[in-house]
Amino acid sequence: MTGFADFVAARGTALLRTAYLTCGSVHEAEDVLQAALEKACRNWSRIDDRDPEPYVRRIIVNTVISRARRRAILRIIPTGSPPDRPAPADDVVLRHVLMDGLRALPPRQRAVIVLRYWEDLTESQTAEILGCSTGTVKSQTAKAMARLRTLLGEEVSSAGT
Amino acid sequence: MLEHDLKAAMTAETADLMIAPDLAERVEQRARRTRWRTRLAALLATVLAAAGWWLVPQVAGMGAVPADQIIDGVQVTHLPPGLIRAPDEPPDEDDFPGVSALWSTGGGKPFVDGGDGISVSVYRSADIENTPASLDEFGAGEPREIAGKWGRHGMMMGIEVFYWVPRPGMIVMVMAVGSELEPVVEGIVVPG
Incomplete structure (x- = not known):
């Protein structure tokens, strides 16, 4: 299955990064990516002739949302842990505030932000991946951005005091 | 602009993340194993269904569940x-x-x-x-x-x-x- 191996070599890291940003944990991102790729591998003969990346990305994002929802039922919500490597010195506060804010968003809002501003997908592409309307994408984006702006404002004012 | 800052933060946050070199190989092996398990399960289900076809009428009515x-x-x-x-x-x-x-x-x-x-x-x-x-x-x-x-x-x-x-x-x-x-x-x- 050469095509599959080539696809993983070319796009695996980008997909891993999307998975990480969506779920907030390196370990879970690797696990979700592997599960998504396994599904793609099993159906490779059917998806090989079109671009498989949107298919795999869709599995990743929806798997992360479903797992988060299931954990919410069990009331064991991952708070996400920062990566165990040192952050670069520049923009360190802003980056940490934004990433903490991203991790604190509800799963679907987090996914919307990652797909819109990390993957640079349009509202309709994002809606297609999440299986919702573009109106929902717009409202979820607005809510998430408002929350992040509030967080950023609080951080700035607390840093100023 | 927040959108720009977000993208920059996400880029910096994921810069060191890379897939393992043997990821595709591991996934293919796992997919092969799963395929065999699925086929085996389907075969087993057929056998059990055949057994059930005979067995169910024998025990019907014994405290049946709604x-x-x-x-x-x-x-x-x-x-x-x-x-x-x-x-x-x-x-x-x-x-x-x-x-x-x-x-x-x-x-x-x-x-x-x-x-x-x-x-x-x-x-x-x-x-x-x-x-x-x-x-x-x-x-x-x-x-x-x-x-x-x-x-x-x-x-x-x-x-x-x-x-x-x-x-x-x-x-x-x-x-x-x-x-x-x-x-x-x-x-x-x-x-x-």
């Missing part, structure tokens, strides 16, 4: 008195496709609106195995034995949860609010 207490083939033989079946929710669409049934006081949603309730869910996936890793992948909770079944148990916000793997390929999850969980778990029968 049809609305059979969830994806799993029988719920005990429910606390006074609960009625609530309308079905759409199933989750993820790597653990599941079917759920809820019984509650007044047929409402006890996990949302209050009241007592029991929910039984059956999740199927070729990836499910009766191992700690498989149970951890499904959710979280403390290892516990209830009614002779080893699984994971959690008790949060008044909701008691227990789930276990009665056989490879299947997870059964029971949730209880204001009702005893153990008799329901004890009364779960997984044919075959």
Whole structure:
């Protein structure tokens, strides 16, 4: 299955990064990516002739949302842990505030932000991946951005005091 | 601009993340194993169905479980008195496709609106195995034995949860609010 191996070599890291940003944990991102790729591998003969990346990305994002929802039922919500490597010195506060804010968003809002501003997908592409309307994408984006702006404002004012 | 700052933060955050060089190989091996397990399970299901064709009429009528207490083939033989079946929710669409049934006081949603309730869910996936890793992948909770079944148990916000793997390929999850969980778990029968 050469095509599959080539696809993983070319796009695996980008997909891993999307998975990480969506779920907030390196370990879970690797696990979700592997599960998504396994599904793609099993159906490779059917998806090989079109671009498989949107298919795999869709599995990743929806798997992360479903797992988060299931954990919410069990009331064991991952708070996400920062990566165990040192952050670069520049923009360190802003980056940490934004990433903490991203991790604190509800799963679907987090996914919307990652797909819109990390993957640079349009509202309709994002809606297609999440299986919702573009109106929902717009409202979820607005809510998430408002929350992040509030967080950023609080951080700035607390840093100023 | 926040959008720009977000993208820059996400880029910096993920700059060091890389896939393992052998990822594709591992995934292909795992997919091959799963394919074989699925085929074997299908073969086994055919044999069991043939056996059931003969066996079911022999035991019919012996304490039969009501049809609305059979969830994806799993029988719920005990429910606390006074609960009625609530309308079905759409199933989750993820790597653990599941079917759920809820019984509650007044047929409402006890996990949302209050009241007592029991929910039984059956999740199927070729990836499910009766191992700690498989149970951890499904959710979280403390290892516990209830009614002779080893699984994971959690008790949060008044909701008691227990789930276990009665056989490879299947997870059964029971949730209880204001009702005893153990008799329901004890009364779960997984044919075959």
